Amino acid sequence: MGTGLRERKKVATRQALHEAAVALSIELGLDKVTVEAIADAAEVSRRTFSNYFASKEEALLYGDRQRVHRLVDAVRDRPLAEPPWEALTAAALEIQEDLGARDPHWVTQVRLVRRHPALAAHQVSTYAAMEDDLTATVIARSGVPPVRARVMAAALLVAMRVAVREWLDRPKGTPLSSVMEESFTEMAAAFT
CATH class of the missing domain: 1.10.10.60 (Homeodomain-like)
Incomplete structure (x- = not known):
């Protein structure tokens, strides 16, 4: 206890x-x-x-670390028969649905990162550290070679970051999920 x-x-x-x-x-x-x-x-x-x-x-960026941990857990929970890239993107779409509910200041934090290059560099460093967990998860669930798993993990995190940045510039009311799907589709060509 x-x-x-x-x-x-x-x-x-x-x-x-x-x-x-x-x-x-x-x-x-x-x-x-x-x-x-x-x-x-x-x-x-x-x-x-x-x-x-x-x-x-x-x-300030601790919330990013928490989100990536939730992403890793969501990937682990996906059906094993699902192809790796599909599992990664489905898990990412799943966790993005509750971003605002779990962290009401998330959009403000994202805007701060955009305005401060030091924060952006720190965020990239945070994501790179979390990439290891995501890579290990991809390998464990699908058996893909380590380099391919790492490329997929890194590509997913980049596609998510790009989608969020793009979403902030879209008209108010644009669903983040639609911009993420667009970003994932652009990235998917390398993995399908």
């Missing part, structure tokens, strides 16, 4: 730091946000912040 409670507290602290980073970035602008301000807003010490995140950018 104690371990479960401790883990829940860690998750809650990490989430509080992420939410504080997002809220302060919205309120003050990314350039004016400090690690100290994030820690204060989450009611933890600077040292506690450092136990969870290496930088304010990492705290």
Whole structure:
């Protein structure tokens, strides 16, 4: 029981730091946000912040890491008979449906990434690290060669990023899923 409670507290602290980073970035602008301000807003010490995140950018983009973890889980849950690219894209479409519900500041975060090259670079680094889990999942479920699995995983993450960026420039009310499907179709030629 104690371990479960401790883990829940860690998750809650990490989430509080992420939410504080997002809220302060919205309120003050990314350039004016400090690690100290994030820690204060989450009611933890600077040292506690450092136990969870290496930088304010990492705290801000923690939601991306969570989304990629959900993506990996969704791919694992897809039917084994499904071809790898189909499983990847179906899982991505599945998780995108609840982006706003799980993270109401997600669109604001995406807009911040677009405005700040340092955040964009950090996001690419985050996605590259998560690519390993996605690659391993593709290999485990389909047995495709490692290089092909890594290319598929990387291509999916790029196609998702492109779709979101494109979606932000589309008329209000355009479903993200339709832009993702368009992006996946463009990418699919290499995997079908």
